Amino acid sequence: MFNARLSEVQAAVQTALDEAVARQPEGPLRAPMHYALQGGKRLRAFLVLESAALFDLPQAQAMPAAAAVEALHAFSLVHDDMPCMDDDDLRRGQPTVHVKWDEATAVLTGDALQTLAFELCCDPILGAPERRIALVEALAKSTGAAGMCHGQALDIAAETASTPLTLEQIIALQAGKTGALISFSARAGAILAGADQTALRIYSDAVGLAFQIADDILDVTGDEAATGKRVGKDALAGKATFVSLLGLSGAQTRAAELIETATDVLSAYGDKAENLREAARFVISRRT
Amino acid sequence: MFNARLSEVQAAVQTALDEAVARQPEGPLRAPMHYALQGGKRLRAFLVLESAALFDLPQAQAMPAAAAVEALHAFSLVHDDMPCMDDDDLRRGQPTVHVKWDEATAVLTGDALQTLAFELCCDPILGAPERRIALVEALAKSTGAAGMCHGQALDIAAETASTPLTLEQIIALQAGKTGALISFSARAGAILAGADQTALRIYSDAVGLAFQIADDILDVTGDEAATGKRVGKDALAGKATFVSLLGLSGAQTRAAELIETATDVLSAYGDKAENLREAARFVISRRT
Numbered sequence: 001m002f003n004a005r006l007s008e009v010q011a012a013v014q015t016a017l018d019e020a021v022a023r024q025p026e027g028p029l030r031a032p033m034h035y036a037l038q039g040g041k042r043l044r045a046f047l048v049l050e051s052a053a054l055f056d057l058p059q060a061q062a063m064p065a066a067a068a069v070e071a072l073h074a075f076s077l078v079h080d081d082m083p084c085m086d087d088d089d090l091r092r093g094q095p096t097v098h099v100k101w102d103e104a105t106a107v108l109t110g111d112a113l114q115t116l117a118f119e120l121c122c123d124p125i126l127g128a129p130e131r132r133i134a135l136v137e138a139l140a141k142s143t144g145a146a147g148m149c150h151g152q153a154l155d156i157a158a159e160t161a162s163t164p165l166t167l168e169q170i171i172a173l174q175a176g177k178t179g180a181l182i183s184f185s186a187r188a189g190a191i192l193a194g195a196d197q198t199a200l201r202i203y204s205d206a207v208g209l210a211f212q213i214a215d216d217i218l219d220v221t222g223d224e225a226a227t228g229k230r231v232g233k234d235a236l237a238g239k240a241t242f243v244s245l246l247g248l249s250g251a252q253t254r255a256a257e258l259i260e261t262a263t264d265v266l267s268a269y270g271d272k273a274e275n276l277r278e279a280a281r282f283v284i285s286r287r288t
Numbered sequence: 289m290f291n292a293r294l295s296e297v298q299a300a301v302q303t304a305l306d307e308a309v310a311r312q313p314e315g316p317l318r319a320p321m322h323y324a325l326q327g328g329k330r331l332r333a334f335l336v337l338e339s340a341a342l343f344d345l346p347q348a349q350a351m352p353a354a355a356a357v358e359a360l361h362a363f364s365l366v367h368d369d370m371p372c373m374d375d376d377d378l379r380r381g382q383p384t385v386h387v388k389w390d391e392a393t394a395v396l397t398g399d400a401l402q403t404l405a406f407e408l409c410c411d412p413i414l415g416a417p418e419r420r421i422a423l424v425e426a427l428a429k430s431t432g433a434a435g436m437c438h439g440q441a442l443d444i445a446a447e448t449a450s451t452p453l454t455l456e457q458i459i460a461l462q463a464g465k466t467g468a469l470i471s472f473s474a475r476a477g478a479i480l481a482g483a484d485q486t487a488l489r490i491y492s493d494a495v496g497l498a499f500q501i502a503d504d505i506l507d508v509t510g511d512e513a514a515t516g517k518r519v520g521k522d523a524l525a526g527k528a529t530f531v532s533l534l535g536l537s538g539a540q541t542r543a544a545e546l547i548e549t550a551t552d553v554l555s556a557y558g559d560k561a562e563n564l565r566e567a568a569r570f571v572i573s574r575r576t
Contacts, residue, residue: 024433028441033433079399084391103372104444107395108437111367114399115432118406122425129417136424137410144403145312145321149396153316156392 002278006046009066012059013045014038016067020120024112032097032109033116036074039092041286043211043279044069044185050275051189051200064123065135065188071120072139073181075113076148082106085156114143127192134191142184151176164240171209178215179208186276199265206262207280213255214284216241220248255284290566294334297354300347301333302326304355308408320385320397321404324362327380329574331499331567332357332473338563339477339488349413353423353476356408360427361469363401364436370394373444402431415480422479430472439464452528459497466503467496474564487553494550495568501543502572504529508536543572 017037024030045066052062081088081096082103089099098106121136141147154173158165165173186204190197220243242251262280266273305325312318333354340350369376369384370391377387386394409424429435442461446453453461474492478485508531530539550568554561 021433025438027433027438028445029433029438079395082395085395105441107367107370107373108441108444110399111402112433112437114402115428115437118424119428119432122421122428129421132421133410133417133424136406136421140403140407140410144407145315145317145400149400149403150313150315150317153393153396156396157316
């Protein structure tokens with residue numbers, strides 16, 4: 001059920017993203033943008049569309065927001081993979097943009113993908129101008145110096161710090177690096193509906209943290225062929241992770257508790273929230 | 289008169305930018321963002337505020353849009369200066385961000401400055417949600433794969449091309465690289481007022497092209513101490529420029545013709561457009 005729905009979302013959001021790139025004028029950035037937007041779990045898009053469904057917003061109405069969050073996620077991956085950042089040569093099983101093209105192309109492709117995300121939030125199909133500007137504002141707050149870029153900067157700083165991070169510091173780091181955009185995604189439906197975001201905020205804070213813990217677990221237990229990225233990198237680099245701080249079993253327990261919090265808080269939405277509950281469970285059971 | 293007004297704008301937009309950065313949470317990106325936002329001619333901010341004045345919008349109302357366009361411009365400079373792009377160590381007379389910090393910080397600082405620009409466009413003081421979302425959309429179209437990033441990618445591609453660019457190709461390149469954001473700036477007032485943008489579009493297309501021609505002229509005739517950046521770089525690199533294609537005198541004539549077009553097209557706005565006419569003249573008379 002969940003997997004079928006996720007596949008459906010993957011196909012629909014891929015179409016929306018491909019169309020968005022095709023609408024850009026021809027030029028040197030179209031091919032690397034298109035390339036960087038292929039594949040991925042599309043968990044963020046799923047959260048956008050399912051949170052929209054909570055408020056009876058049709059999928060077609062929320063789709064530009066789902067595409068926007070995936071464009072923004074892709075932008076962060078293209079820049080994060082660069083040699084001066086995480087220096088990854090493999091992403092989703094394919095050469096990263098700076099490997100396939102070059103570093104300048106990676107900088108500009110990431111830049112243009114961020115822009116594309118904000119452009120997608122302007123699509124009139126999303127609703128009234130006040131809803132769209134609220135979406136833009138929430139996306140900006142989740143992205144910049146108060147969101148994802150902030151978390152990424154903390155991550156880079158941690159790599160050159162003399163002592164490993166504490167649990168509290170890692171939680172703050174992940175809240176920015178992956179949590180902010182997951183939070184935006186899960187709240188997007190409420191934003192578009194002009195509804196209260198409290199339950200979805202609690203849900204997404206828990207899911208976001210569990211997601212990062214699961215990532216750290218996968219870095220230890222994962223299979224490179226399945227994840228499509230290098231594993232064991234964090235341990236090799238001597239980085240503090242949830243696994244190094246809590247132990248493997250402690251990390252697994254913590255993630256499970258968070259998922260319980262996330263599923264419980266959506267009870268007021270009844271059956272409509274079942275796909276979001278499934279998504280929360282998926283986050284800690286995934287193999288990639 | 290014009291210089292006094294420009295100084296006034298410089299001070300006011302600097303305050304707005306410093307306040308915008310101060311509103312971000314503490315973290316590793318605040319200092320480099322603040323640093324990258326110092327100085328500059330603030331010509332783009334000037335165009336925003338003066339185009340707003342054409343429609344009787346008070347300066348305080350248009351200020352977030354003026355700050356946004358300067359944040360966006362600063363983002364482009366931080367990324368353009370990186371070693372994989374134009375590789376500049378000096379900007380506005382100071383070490384560039386990747387020299388003063390490192391490349392990862394430059395990537396993330398530029399990213400966060402782009403985000404800040406879109407966040408600033410959400411400020412309620414700018415007007416009704418429909419005006420603000422129109423501003424966001426226009427800014428996105430001027431920035432991404434149809435605007436500035438596109439022009440920059442053409443510029444990078446030109447550097448490795450086997451033959452120098454033709455005049456037509458250089459005009460297309462500059463229309464993206466510097467023209468798109470100048471066009472946005474000059475149209476911002478009309479966007480915020482919900483007014484027709486035709487005259488301001490013609491004005492800004494001419495000013496944008498003249499601006500780039502003047503840049504190429506300065507690269508030949510400029511003084512490093514005055515411009516605060518390296519001169520003679522383009523000639524050294526064998527790059528086709530407006531000067532190499534039209535000759536110094538031909539480039540000066542072309543720029544002067546464009547400024548005449550720009551000043552003539554604003555005649556319908558009468559005295560209210562005098563500062564915009566002065567700005568057009570400033571673009572080709574500037575020494576930095």
